[in-house]
Amino acid sequence: MKRGALPAYLLALGALALLTLLAFGVGRYPLPPADLLALAANKLFGASYAIPPTAETVVLQVRGPRILAALLVGAALAGSGTAYQGMFRNPLVSPDILGVSAGAALGAVLGIFTSQSALVIQLAAFAGGLAAVGLVYFVGSRVRRYDPILSLILAGIVLGTLLGAFIALIKYLADPYNQLPAITYWLLGSLAAISPGDLALAAPFALAGLVPLFLLRWRINLLSLADDEARSLGVSLGRLRLAVVCAATLMTAAAVAISGIIGWVGLLIPHAARMLVGPEFSRLLPVAMALGAAFLLAVDTLCRTIAPIEVPPGVLTALIGTPFFLWIFVGARRAWQ
Amino acid sequence: MAVTLEARRLGYGYPGRAVGRNLDLALAPGEVLCVLGPNGGGKTTLFRTLLGLLPAQEGEVLLLGSPLEALPRAEIARRMGYVPQGSGAPFAFTVHENVLMGRTAHIGLFAAPGAADREAADRAIEALGIGALSARVLTELSGGERQLAMIARALAQGARALVLDEPTASLDFGNQVRVLRQIRRLAAEGYAVVFSTHDPGQAFLAASRVLLLAQGGALRQGPPADVVTADNLRAVYGVEVRIAAVDGARACLPVL
Amino acid sequence: MTRAALAALALVSVPALAQREMLDSAGRYVVVPAKVERVYAAGPPASVLVFAIDPDKLLGWTRAFHPSEKPFLEPRYADLPELGRLTGRGNTANAEALLKAHPDLIVDVGATAPVFASLADRVQQQTGLPYLLLDGRFEAIPDTLRALGHAMGDEASAERLARYCEQAIAEVKARVARVPPDRRPRAYYARGPQGLVTALGGSINAQVMEFLGAKNVAGATQGGLANVSLEQVLGWDPEVIFTNDPNFYREVWQDARWQAISAVRAKRVFLAPHLPFGWFDYPPGANRIIGLYWAGKILYPDLFPEDLRAKTAEFYRLFYHREPAAAQLDALLGEPGVMPK
Numbered sequence: 050m051k052r053g054a055l056p057a058y059l060l061a062l063g064a065l066a067l068l069t070l071l072a073f074g075v076g077r078y079p080l081p082p083a084d085l086l087a088l089a090a091n092k093l094f095g096a097s098y099a100i101p102p103t104a105e106t107v108v109l110q111v112r113g114p115r116i117l118a119a120l121l122v123g124a125a126l127a128g129s130g131t132a133y134q135g136m137f138r139n140p141l142v143s144p145d146i147l148g149v150s151a152g153a154a155l156g157a158v159l160g161i162f163t164s165q166s167a168l169v170i171q172l173a174a175f176a177g178g179l180a181a182v183g184l185v186y187f188v189g190s191r192v193r194r195y196d197p198i199l200s201l202i203l204a205g206i207v208l209g210t211l212l213g214a215f216i217a218l219i220k221y222l223a224d225p226y227n228q229l230p231a232i233t234y235w236l237l238g239s240l241a242a243i244s245p246g247d248l249a250l251a252a253p254f255a256l257a258g259l260v261p262l263f264l265l266r267w268r269i270n271l272l273s274l275a276d277d278e279a280r281s282l283g284v285s286l287g288r289l290r291l292a293v294v295c296a297a298t299l300m301t302a303a304a305v306a307i308s309g310i311i312g313w314v315g316l317l318i319p320h321a322a323r324m325l326v327g328p329e330f331s332r333l334l335p336v337a338m339a340l341g342a343a344f345l346l347a348v349d350t351l352c353r354t355i356a357p358i359e360v361p362p363g364v365l366t367a368l369i370g371t372p373f374f375l376w377i378f379v380g381a382r383r384a385w386q
Numbered sequence: 387m388a389v390t391l392e393a394r395r396l397g398y399g400y401p402g403r404a405v406g407r408n409l410d411l412a413l414a415p416g417e418v419l420c421v422l423g424p425n426g427g428g429k430t431t432l433f434r435t436l437l438g439l440l441p442a443q444e445g446e447v448l449l450l451g452s453p454l455e456a457l458p459r460a461e462i463a464r465r466m467g468y469v470p471q472g473s474g475a476p477f478a479f480t481v482h483e484n485v486l487m488g489r490t491a492h493i494g495l496f497a498a499p500g501a502a503d504r505e506a507a508d509r510a511i512e513a514l515g516i517g518a519l520s521a522r523v524l525t526e527l528s529g530g531e532r533q534l535a536m537i538a539r540a541l542a543q544g545a546r547a548l549v550l551d552e553p554t555a556s557l558d559f560g561n562q563v564r565v566l567r568q569i570r571r572l573a574a575e576g577y578a579v580v581f582s583t584h585d586p587g588q589a590f591l592a593a594s595r596v597l598l599l600a601q602g603g604a605l606r607q608g609p610p611a612d613v614v615t616a617d618n619l620r621a622v623y624g625v626e627v628r629i630a631a632v633d634g635a636r637a638c639l640p641v642l
Numbered sequence: 643m644t645r646a647a648l649a650a651l652a653l654v655s656v657p658a659l660a661q662r663e664m665l666d667s668a669g670r671y672v673v674v675p676a677k678v679e680r681v682y683a684a685g686p687p688a689s690v691l692v693f694a695i696d697p698d699k700l701l702g703w704t705r706a707f708h709p710s711e712k713p714f715l716e717p718r719y720a721d722l723p724e725l726g727r728l729t730g731r732g733n734t735a736n737a738e739a740l741l742k743a744h745p746d747l748i749v750d751v752g753a754t755a756p757v758f759a760s761l762a763d764r765v766q767q768q769t770g771l772p773y774l775l776l777d778g779r780f781e782a783i784p785d786t787l788r789a790l791g792h793a794m795g796d797e798a799s800a801e802r803l804a805r806y807c808e809q810a811i812a813e814v815k816a817r818v819a820r821v822p823p824d825r826r827p828r829a830y831y832a833r834g835p836q837g838l839v840t841a842l843g844g845s846i847n848a849q850v851m852e853f854l855g856a857k858n859v860a861g862a863t864q865g866g867l868a869n870v871s872l873e874q875v876l877g878w879d880p881e882v883i884f885t886n887d888p889n890f891y892r893e894v895w896q897d898a899r900w901q902a903i904s905a906v907r908a909k910r911v912f913l914a915p916h917l918p919f920g921w922f923d924y925p926p927g928a929n930r931i932i933g934l935y936w937a938g939k940i941l942y943p944d945l946f947p948e949d950l951r952a953k954t955a956e957f958y959r960l961f962y963h964r965e966p967a968a969a970q971l972d973a974l975l976g977e978p979g980v981m982p983k
Contacts, residue, residue, distance in 0.1 A: 283459050
């Protein structure tokens with residue numbers, strides 16, 4: 050294994066396991082550890098301890114899916130952020146750069162505005178995210194004058210702004226007593242309403258996005274070279290970029306559809322991971338995803354326990370993420386790019 | 387002796403703008419071609435066309451006997467290596483990781499480098515004499531060391547033709563000498579090398595042929611002694627030089 | 643003249659005076675013309691009250707009616723123009739459009755905090771039109787009706803409505819007072835398609851629920867609306883759930899996670915009626931008086947024996963000037979989730 054990688058892997062996986070166990074143990078519903086252990090024994094070893102039925106519902110239907118969703122969304126956002134930062138050769142890039150969040154937001158907001166069911170809202174968000182990126186990619190690839198990467202970024206910014214304007218318009222027209230609060234809460238992001246159905250919806254798409262990223266993990270390193278260099282090494286740049294965009298978009302759209310917009314994870318975590326293990330993508334991707342999952346799980350656990358009402362995760366990701374990032378930045382033995 | 391890299395009646399340029407016409411080139415293994423010329427004279431355009439990154443406007447380029455257009459990109463990569471100019475901020479890959487990228491054309495689409503690829507990378511690193519730097523990060527190296535790492539990457543490709551774009555630009559004197567020494571050594575081992583430079587003296591040091599480019603196309607092509615003359619340089623650069631012979635070697639001295 | 647004397651004058655209300663000065667609920671002195679024929683209601687609660695007192699004086703609604711809401715009003719009233727709102731969240735009215743409609747009086751009913759008072763001042767200054775800001779709290783509705791009636795010159799009509807409200811509020815209050823604490827159920831107000839937005843303690847949205855003595859499970863925290871997690875709702879385990887979202891009402895029965903809650907197991911989830919104006923939460927105006935009887939019937943069926951259809955017909959006749967036909971009552975009260983099975 051390459052140098053520096055093993056400790057980082059262990060750190061990430063260890064943190065993940067510990068956090069998951071901890072997360073199962075805390076929550077607004079009073080669940081004594083004894084009941085939790087009894088339930089685990091029942092399900093894993095076929096024992097038959099008596100537990101209050103609501104406790105089982107809480108752990109298997111409410112807390113469990115929420116924890117899994119936090120892991121999924123955190124890993125998806127971190128993974129796609131890592132891919133995009135490599136592809137755009139820029140550590141300031143987040144998964145939103147091509148407009149997937151703006152598109153998903155518009156889809157969801159339209160769904161809320163037209164009083165759709167929760168499932169339709171999620172599907173609309175997913176479709177909106179994909180459509181936005183599709184449009185950005187289409188426009189970006191038609192512009193021949195500029196460097197292809199720059200075209201994509203510009204198209205992403207333009208479309209993101211346009212979609213933002215539509216969202217603002219809908220917020221303005223929405224019924225301020227019924228629809229506007231729902232819209233606001235969706236835009237702030239939250240894992241409070243995750244159901245097992247949500248996971249069943251998002252997981253396949255997120256995995257579908259992960260598979261190409263995983264298969265191409267070594268090739269993606271080549272995207273950090275200048276265009277001429279990469280081509281002269283034998284890379285089909287256009288197709289590789291398209292594959293990365295599709296994969297990252299699937300992952301992000303699936304995550305945003307069930308969680309709303311949670312910022313900072315896709316931007317900070319890849320950066321932090323890069324500082325730990327360097328930019329080599331086949332090493333960086335798993336570490337970033339594990340770190341992202343752990344981070345969002347920690348944040349979401351706090352969101353649902355520190356106050357009597359839910360705290361929007363976007364607030365905590367910024368509050369916690371920034372010092373955490375500074376700690377790594379200062380403490381890293383060498384300055385990675 | 388089979389020709390490694392050849393251009394026949396090559397016309398090169400961008401859509402709507404021709405930069406050079408009617409260029410004939412033939413480079414055999416062991417030959418070093420030095421391309422001289424002012425900025426804007428078309429060196430980069432020519433190189434991109436020779437590398438297959440820019441389609442030829444007229445004529446054709448042949449690599450190991452096959453026309454470039456007929457070769458898939460991966461095959462071109464296996465036969466010809468590109469060493470870019472040393473400018474630009476590198477990513478913090480290690481030398482080994484960087485050289486390993488040269489093996490792209492030998493690795494399947496979804497695969498990662500295998501033992502054979504790692505060995506090829508190691509060999510290329512040793513060949514350039516930078517074995518001690520293998521685990522070092524690119525951003526921590528000197529310009530010259532980075533340049534050698536880039537050459538190693540081109541070697542790892544398995545290429546027999548090497549195209550180096552201003553390999554000594556922004557290098558200190560010592561590193562410039564090291565790079566030129568490598569070029570001569572590679573030629574001695576049978577590589578066909580093309581490099582561009584702003585220093586006519588380097589043509590005398592490392593090249594077996596010189597191509598002098600000016601606005602509109604090739605001015606002269608031939609052995610260094612024939613091409614690097616005071617008249618030619620005056621015509622192309624607009625400055626006075628004196629060609630001197632020192633112990634059998636030639637030097638180009640500008641008259642200030 | 644001293645302010646006290648002016649206030650006294652306002653109370654005396656001599657119609658012969660060319661103009662009258664009134665003290666509104668925000669402590670502002672507003673000069674109101676002697677004859678008021680055209681009233682602009684700046685927000686939905688005001689619209690309901692102005693319409694109830696004298697529908698012909700209302701210039702327009704803050705937003706157009708949904709087709710399902712229109713049949714409950716006379717067509718000429720249902721089709722009044724949409725003029726936008728001046729206050730509350732999101733202002734959509736335009737000062738020039740306001741002037742074009744040339745009302746004699748602008749009325750707003752709701753919160754009377756200084757921020758809203760200053761908004762009223764600003765509009766008054768900008769348009770030169772008198773702007774009355776009246777208290778929208780439940781208990782203040784009768785007095786607000788009277789003040790509004792006085793301003794509009796429809797004291798008789800306003801008095802009738804005010805008495806109805808006073809009587810209803812007193813009646814409900816008395817009934818609720820008889821309920822011992824252990825019979826007051828734990829209630830949860832589920833908003834939004836997933837039912838996880840709720841009204842905290844003391845919020846205007848939970849007022850009907852809390853007035854009826856139900857224990858708002860989210861009431862430990864004071865505030866407005868808030869996002870909560872399902873785990874929390876499971877922890878609270880409400881006995882009754884009120885909701886404003888038909889999607890939530892439809893889906894809650896299929897959702898395995900909600901089945902663990904007592905209210906869902908006992909099939910005590912209720913959808914608030916909302917035609918033409920909401921009964922439970924929005925708009926926060928006099929329209930909620932009828933909601934007291936509906937929710938009361940759900941919470942304490944033995945204490946609210948009256949026939950809801952008759953009560954609804956009476957209320958609608960009085961406040962909305964149209965007695966609903968039997969089919970309309972069916973549509974209103976027969977919507978799935980409105981009445982206990």
